[in-house]
Amino acid sequence: MRRLVAVIAIVLALAGIGVAVWVLAMPGGRAAYNVVEYRVRRLLPAETAAVSGALAGRITADDRRPVPGAFALVATDRGVVFQGDAGAEGFYHIANVPAGTYVPLAAAWGYAPERAAGGSLVPVRAHGVTTGVHFHLSPETPYHPVLGEPTIGPVETVTGTFPGPVTATRVHIAVEHAGLMLTNAFLYEPPGSERLPALLLVFPTPAAGWEPISVALANEGFVVLAVGPAAERGLDIEAHVRDLIAEATLLFGGQLTSRADPTRVGALAGSFSSVLLFRALHDLPPLRAVVTMGGVSDGFLGYQALFREHLEIPPPYDTFVASLGRPDRHPEVYLRYSPAFFAEHLPPTLIIHTRTDRVVPVDQAYRFAQALERAGTPHELVIYADISHYLDPDHPTDETRRVYDVTVRFLKRTVN
Known part of the structure; x- marks a missing residue:
């Protein structure tokens, strides 16, 4: 038997x-x-090691020289990060790591993240120091999109009622990129002919659905390029990022209008689209400012929330974070979507979040503000009391108007 x-x-x-x-x-x-x-793992109790150890090694570039601003990290299976910054000679030390096995990762701004030992597991033993965990970082290769000739639609006049009577011109933009015709972009301009600062609005859903915001900001004296993700890309985040870079290239290159000043450009993104914008910053010309609303600043923190929060993430994004895999085995994936780790390299940033957000928890905003504060990067943090993940300009509340006024003042001060 x-x-x-x-x-x-x-x-x-x-x-x-x-x-x-x-x-x-x-x-x-x-x-x-x-x-x-x-x-399956969500049904199981969290594994916590009662004792800890440490990791140590050196981070250098391909030429064996230290990399300024480099750091190394490991993450637990539930996304808790332990980090060590490299010193002047490239040596780092990560303390208080729970005993176990990890895939250590090193990174620096402008360099591709590197897994130690070819991505194999590295043991951390109780009360011990695992030494010789070294990294050699290579510069990240910028993405240069190959684009077809953009199709620019006829000029139309559009109006709105938020925050009061507003008007702008609108043209539809279509361009072929990476085997797909991108048709989700619109250019808005206020009346007149003078050269103006520009805004890149990166929306999490089709840009046409956000037109009241685009018209309002154009009416404030900005050339506005509003873009949204192509549904055909599904949850291929890197493909969405490349599409964003391609569409932004048209704005910076002056192919859409002669009125946009490419040296005075800011950007606004929210929720899922904040992931795309911050991921694209490596490959975009310098921005004067960024506004993030209900955005993601730390991918590891997002994974932690899956275990401790009751979230209400709409499809198809509800399984996106979990689909990336375990942070202790694939830390480079989560770091890719974590601008808080590179706060010193970011432009002035306005962080807007609702205290009761059930899609992206508000701790993402606090984490971002703390990182920017430590880095000395100019920033503002606005926590509003509205219960919605997004502020709705079609049904504005007092909070909607307050947040809008703060955003406009910030953009005029930084981008202008």
Whole structure:
């Protein structure tokens, strides 16, 4: 009987392995596997090591010289980060790491994140120091989009009622990029012919649905390029980032209008689109300012929230974070969407968030503000009391008007 039970257990285990291999081999299989693994682990109690150890090593560039601003980190399976900054000679030390196995990661602004030992697991032993965990960072290769000739639609006059009577001209922009015709961009300009500062508005859904905001900001004296993600890209975040860079290139290159001053450009993004904007900053010309509303500043913190918060994330974004995999095994994925780790390299930033956000918890805003404060980067933090994840200009409240006024004052002061 025992032998039969053992045989059945082995068969079931092999079947489970076979199913896992089959799922991983399918398109999108890795993401699906990650989501299932997360849902199983969410039912289990958190594993906490009672004792800790440390990691140490050196971070250098390909030429073996230290990299200014470099740091190394490890993350637990639930996204808690332990970090050590490299000194003048490149040496780092990460203390108080719970005993276990990790994939250490090193990074610096302008360099591609590097996993230690080719991505293999590195042990951290209780009361010990794991030494010799070294990294060699390579410069990140900028993305240079190859674009077709943009199609610029006819000029139309549009009006709005928020924050009062407003008017602007609108043209539709379409351009081919990476095998897809991007049709989700609109250019708005106020009346007149003078040269103006410009705003890049990066929306999390089709830009047409956010037109009241675009018209209002154009009416304030900005040339506005409003863009949204292409549905055909699905949750391919890097493809969305490249599309954003491509569309922004048209604005900076003067291919859309002669009125936009490419040396005076700010950007606004919210929620999911903040991930795209901050990821694209490496490859965009310098921005004068950034406004983020309900945005993500720390991908690791976002993964932590999956275990401690009851979130109300709408599809298809509800499984996005979990689909990225475990932070202790894939830390580079989460760092990619964590601008708080690079706060000293960011432009002046306005952070806006609602205290009761159930989509992106407000701790993302506090984390970002603290990082910018430590880095000495000019910033403002506005926590509003509205219960919604987004402020709705179609049904404005007193809070909507207050946040809008703060945003306009900030943009006029920094971008102008």
